[in-house]
Amino acid sequence: MNLLNIDNLHASIGDEKILNGFSLKINSGETHAIMGPNGSGKSTLSYVLSGKDDYNVTQGNILLKNENIIELSADERSKLGLFLAFQYPIELPGVTGMTFLRTIINSSRVAKGLPELEGIELVKIIREKATELNISQDMLKRFVNVGFSGGEKKRFEILQMSLLDPSIAVLDETDSGLDVDALRTVGSGVTNLKNKDKGMLVITHYQRLLDHIVPDFVHIMVKGKILESGGPDLAKIVEKEGYKRFIDAN
């Protein structure tokens, strides 16, 4: 089944055109990787997909499970099963990790027509998933992303993802700021969530994350659109030769 269909997407911020006819289809069970140099518009793509207000979509469509979501707000998109793991997660002073997780879980349960979960049940579920991702109880008592290390931030993003259980997840540079061990933890955390019903879009700069989350397809993105697509081998070429050859070829 087609989960995400991005069709000829053009988007700008202010006068700056950032996405220039970006197209991509993701079916259930597939993992796609997007690689591209800094500034090519990868994060912008992730924001436009999630429904951040600042962007102007001037052309194109985004279909999520065959529903056009262009007009939907970020929370509506989330409730349809879209998740974004941020490249730079946002701090929420005053809101503890535990409170945040409880709130988003129950809000998503209500949206799915499920009853809200009460304290103990909820805490149990959260703890279980947190342990898998090497997240301590103490960390959940701290304010969301405030004073978190790079690795803690990324692990907290993946924790949210595993609790919300989205049908399609966009991971924006989830590997940046991770050391080798953290990379392995996050990699296996994400891999555990993969299944035949879900799709993933992994945005990365480096090949190394793709050793842990093995993609079915790799796309090279430059200046707001895909220049070339292929299998996992493409990532290896990038690793060796950089992006120059793709840019020159186009």
Added chain:
Amino acid sequence: MPIQEETIEKVKLATSKYKYGFSTNLDVDKAPKGLNEDIIKLISSKKDEPQWMLEWRLKAFEIWKKMEEPDWAKVNYPKIDYQDIYYYSAPKNTEKLKSLDEVDPQLLETYEKLGIPLKEQKVLAGVAVDAVFDSVSVVTTFREQLAEKGVIFCPISEAIKNYPDLIKKYIGSVIPRHDNYFSALNSAVFTDGSFVFIPKGVRCPMELSTYFRINEKNTGQFERTLIVADDDSYVSYLEGCTAPQRDENQLHAAVVELVAHKNAEIKYSTVQNWYPGDENGKGGIFNFVTKRGSCLGDDSKISWTQVETGSAVTWKYPSCILHGKNSVGEFYSVAITNNYQQADTGTKMIHLGENSKSTIISKGISAGKSQNTYRGKVLMQPGAKNARNYTQCDSLLIGDQCGAHTVPYITSKNPTSNIEHEATTSKISEDQLFYCLSRGLSEEEAVSLIVNGFCKEVMKELPMEFSVEAQKLIGISLEGSVG
């Protein structure tokens, strides 16, 4: 009420966001509009008061007539015509009620809508409730259980008759009639309120609570609360308030006096949700309240916790006079303003006793076109050796059309005292909202989550049964504040 008006009200109700905006149609007993000696005499005789009380009121009226309405607060409101207000309004047939069964069922229904567990069997949480409807205390629950411990919890109108010595001794002892314009007015015309007395060594076995409700049109509410905690006693008291939605402004000018004797502790919590007016600033309650506690004895403690979400205009500074050695004053406040609301609120901590200590935690949240001012005074008198104060004053802005202001007055007449003041201002950012929205929270849920996080230090001071309600209230009051 004429049929047309009633229809308009119903429609408004149905479309309104203020969930307490209904009014109740009851037969009422009203004095004519306006304020003069005759009205005061009428109030006094309606209450069957002794002569000394009437004289006390008339003296207050004399004082009030010579005073000017204060204008130093950072609030703007149309001039109040004190002759255009009803000073006495009571639901009929509420006098001499012995049990809940005798209360007008419509009134009970109103309280049910307000979420007040009046029926004793429902009061499993163990909260004793005094309910004041317009000018009259309607019912007080759990009185017998309290009486066993020697705790007095009754309408102040009854206390004036039954415990004249206590009332004479304490009324006006913390807030004298001449203290300010509104305290003088209240002293002249107060109609009801609660009286609490906790005897020596008694820990009050349950939370005491009063709900105030303004129902009638053009009616002022002037309640008077007096709480006295004798040596080594403890009491926790909760106060809640709501009013129906009305186009005109209504005046609420209460006086609350607390007295804590040696080693006694009074914890006073308020969730204030008077009608704030509509999105365009029409209607709403003018809340001009004087609240002050006296830590008379050594080692005494008074703690004010308030969550202020309602009222069109708020003018309120719950304060502590720290007479006793080692006495402690605390002020925890959340004040939320949205739309065109204006709040000028804060506290005064007056240190007289050695080693006295005070803590002020104030959280102001402004949204819409509202103005939110923290005004706080800390005064260390020469005798307050080694006294300490810590003030933390945080403002959170939602949107860019509102204002937050901090006005501290700090005076130390004593080199050994120590005063610390911290203040921050922050804003809910677009990025924070987007982050929450991308997790499926609506804008309102996101704001409520962030705001509740911001207020947590204060909310945790509220008694359990109040804090859940207060959290919801914060969400409701900020509806429509973003986007």
